[in-house]
Amino acid sequence: MKKSFFKFLAKMNKAILPSYSEKQLDLSKASKFQLAVIGWRYYVTTRALD
Secondary structure: OHHHHHHHHHHHHHHHOOOOOOOOOOHHHOOHHHHHHHHHHHHHHHHHHO
């Protein structure tokens, strides 16, 4: 159940949230919001892959 939920969230993240790796964002210049989005995407992705 958990894994399928996180897989769904990962697909939603990909569709809705911006991809900063494609934009080659420099992490040292990222805003707090951008860092939060990166952290959220990382959290969901790691849970979906477990």
